[in-house]
Amino acid sequence: MTRRSCAIYATGIVCAHLLIVGIALVVAQVFQTMIHSRLKKEITLTEKSQMFEAWKNPPPPVYMEYYFFNVTNPDVFLAGGKAAVKQIGPYTYREYRPRVNVTFLENGTKLYALNPKTFVFVPEKSAGNPEVDIVRTVNIPFVAIMSELNSYSFFLRTLVSMYINSLGVEVFMSRTVHEVLWGFKDPLLTKVHSMKPEVDEYFGLMWKKNGTHEGEFVFHTGEENYLDYGKIDTWNGMRYMSWWSSNQSNMINGTDGAVFHPLINRNELLYIFAADLCRSIHLAYVEDVEVKGIQAYRFAPPNDVLMNPKENPSNAGFCVPAGDCLGTGVLKVSVCREGAPIVVSFPHFYQADPKYINAIEGLSPNKEEHETYLDLQPTTGVPIRACKRAQLNIILKRIQGFPKTKFINETIFPIMFVNETATVDDDSASQMRTMLLIVTLVSNFPLLIVGMGIILLLVLVVLFCRNRQKKVGNFVPHRLPRTELRLQYGQGFYSLI
Ligand SMILES: *[C@@H]1O[C@H](CO)[C@@H](O)[C@H](O)[C@H]1NC(C)=O
Ligand SMILES: *[C@@H]1O[C@H](CO)[C@@H](O)[C@H](O)[C@H]1NC(C)=O
Ligand SMILES: *[C@@H]1O[C@H](CO)[C@@H](O)[C@H](O)[C@H]1NC(C)=O
Ligand SMILES: *[C@@H]1O[C@H](CO)[C@@H](O)[C@H](O)[C@H]1NC(C)=O
Ligand SMILES: *[C@@H]1O[C@H](CO)[C@@H](O)[C@H](O)[C@H]1NC(C)=O
Ligand SMILES: *[C@@H]1O[C@H](CO)[C@@H](O)[C@H](O)[C@H]1NC(C)=O
Ligand SMILES: *[C@@H]1O[C@H](CO)[C@@H](O)[C@H](O)[C@H]1NC(C)=O
Ligand SMILES: *[C@@H]1O[C@H](CO)[C@@H](O)[C@H](O)[C@H]1NC(C)=O
Numbered sequence: 001m002t003r004r005s006c007a008i009y010a011t012g013i014v015c016a017h018l019l020i021v022g023i024a025l026v027v028a029q030v031f032q033t034m035i036h037s038r039l040k041k042e043i044t045l046t047e048k049s050q051m052f053e054a055w056k057n058p059p060p061p062v063y064m065e066y067y068f069f070n071v072t073n074p075d076v077f078l079a080g081g082k083a084a085v086k087q088i089g090p091y092t093y094r095e096y097r098p099r100v101n102v103t104f105l106e107n108g109t110k111l112y113a114l115n116p117k118t119f120v121f122v123p124e125k126s127a128g129n130p131e132v133d134i135v136r137t138v139n140i141p142f143v144a145i146m147s148e149l150n151s152y153s154f155f156l157r158t159l160v161s162m163y164i165n166s167l168g169v170e171v172f173m174s175r176t177v178h179e180v181l182w183g184f185k186d187p188l189l190t191k192v193h194s195m196k197p198e199v200d201e202y203f204g205l206m207w208k209k210n211g212t213h214e215g216e217f218v219f220h221t222g223e224e225n226y227l228d229y230g231k232i233d234t235w236n237g238m239r240y241m242s243w244w245s246s247n248q249s250n251m252i253n254g255t256d257g258a259v260f261h262p263l264i265n266r267n268e269l270l271y272i273f274a275a276d277l278c279r280s281i282h283l284a285y286v287e288d289v290e291v292k293g294i295q296a297y298r299f300a301p302p303n304d305v306l307m308n309p310k311e312n313p314s315n316a317g318f319c320v321p322a323g324d325c326l327g328t329g330v331l332k333v334s335v336c337r338e339g340a341p342i343v344v345s346f347p348h349f350y351q352a353d354p355k356y357i358n359a360i361e362g363l364s365p366n367k368e369e370h371e372t373y374l375d376l377q378p379t380t381g382v383p384i385r386a387c388k389r390a391q392l393n394i395i396l397k398r399i400q401g402f403p404k405t406k407f408i409n410e411t412i413f414p415i416m417f418v419n420e421t422a423t424v425d426d427d428s429a430s431q432m433r434t435m436l437l438i439v440t441l442v443s444n445f446p447l448l449i450v451g452m453g454i455i456l457l458l459v460l461v462v463l464f465c466r467n468r469q470k471k472v473g474n475f476v477p478h479r480l481p482r483t484e485l486r487l488q489y490g491q492g493f494y495s496l497i
Helices: 003-028 030-042 050-056 072-076 140-149 156-166 177-182 188-193 313-318 354-358 425-441 445-473 484-491
Strands: 062-071 083-096 098-104 110-114 118-121 134-138 172-176 216-222 232-235 272-273 277-291 296-298 330-332 342-345 373-376 383-395 410-423
Touching: 003 030, 003 445, 030 425, 030 445, 062 177, 072 083, 083 177, 083 410, 083 425, 083 484, 134 140, 134 177, 134 410, 140 156, 140 383, 172 177, 277 373, 296 425, 425 445
Parallel strands: 062 134
Antiparallel strands: 062 083, 062 410, 083 118, 098 110, 110 216, 134 172, 216 232, 272 277, 277 296, 296 373, 330 342, 342 383, 373 383, 383 410
């Protein structure tokens, strides 16, 4: 046998092995399975996991933008007309939300944590100075008290109404943005406080919310099952809420929105428990997006999340008392706002029944500015960009005994909305890109083997053809005895390979 044919043999053998092993690995997905199980192990909330530090002190900056609806025609509205509003803002605050009092429970399969949020004003991202800018909006304490009194006798209501009138309290109030957000001493609440000390004298949408947490959370670490990574086990010691009217609505589902399990697929629904909405919501896949060079899946709340129970019966549990339902796109949250007639929706009543939008002059809902979405890197489940938008409204209607409300047409009146955003920081993004590259390389390693096998196969074919040409054309008689050569030709040796 010649040196050349020996090389051909060797190449053939190596090539066959590469192809067999490579194809077997591709078919069995050994490397992919390996790296996926590695991800499932690594992505947990345990002391040694890399995710843990980022979970305790999330590096991406979170910005909270507040927009207010400045009422331009209060007199027209009180006389039975249509209210007109003008959006003002944003007033932007940087949010700091570290996890504190982190304690492992039950052999490290669960952990307890608090998540206090601190807000620091960012003038350069704001439209004005909140301490100076005046906003005219609904006098929420007054409306809340009126609505509370609705269940009392007409006589008592009339008395209280006359007393409130003598204090000069109106349905609309003009206050600075800072006061409406962070609290002011309300004259009416001060009077109530002197009779019922448990009622706070101060009112503010974010009163006592700076530096405080939204409850005690116990999370699953995800060590037992990667699908449970970051899922809420209990909130304030509860597994279920008690204020909604069905067991399904009372469920505390999913995570708190900061983390999601790895290996997300496009067909699943992601659940988030939103303590500020007092309920769980779900998000569904919308499209593929790219953020800072990272491929991500966009998830957003589908239309059915806030849909009228007539169209989506599973929402019937959010009507409290049972059967007392509002329309599509609005959620009454009185149950967890001490009975105040507070309603949440998306900004400008995005995705809501047009009757709510048309009832107010100056609203123009659009997807771009008003949708809530979450962009997740699907392999790791890490949120790359998040944008949470929600609006706070109050129900204004005629209340017997309060002459000021006599002509009011019942309206879900918008007060303000928020745009809370976070985008992965550049450092984390480049770490993420490197990590994803490694994952891709490792899981595609078998393809590399197959590729090498194919290259060798090509080399083999070339070698073989050239060899054949040489042997047929100008063989080298001095190397082999003539007879032997003839014999080989005679037996068709070369055609046997
Ligand atoms: C959290 O920890 C601090 C001290 O580290 C303690 O003062 C505080 O009471 C703890 N909070 C709760 C709710 O346990
Ligand atoms: C903790 O682990 C020990 C030993 O592995 C086991 O006996 C015990 O039941 C576990 N406790 C809990 C709360 O899971
Ligand atoms: C919130 O508290 C922090 C620290 O306690 C303070 O720096 C910040 O100014 C406060 N924010 C507001 C809006 O009062
Ligand atoms: C809101 O409306 C009031 C009353 O019209 C006005 O005085 C105030 O300047 C407005 N606020 C802003 C920020 O434009
Ligand atoms: C709701 O759950 C409670 C206890 O978890 C149970 O007793 C009750 O029957 C359930 N109600 C419905 C309608 O399933
Ligand atoms: C909670 O999750 C279950 C399925 O796990 C679902 O049926 C239920 O509707 C969810 N509840 C809410 C309020 O999202
Ligand atoms: C919300 O924030 C994002 C990112 O900061 C910004 O692009 C968007 O315009 C904001 N939305 C509104 C309604 O201003
Ligand atoms: C009251 O509001 C409803 C819708 O919210 C509207 O159809 C009706 O025309 C309004 N009535 C008056 C007098 O404005």
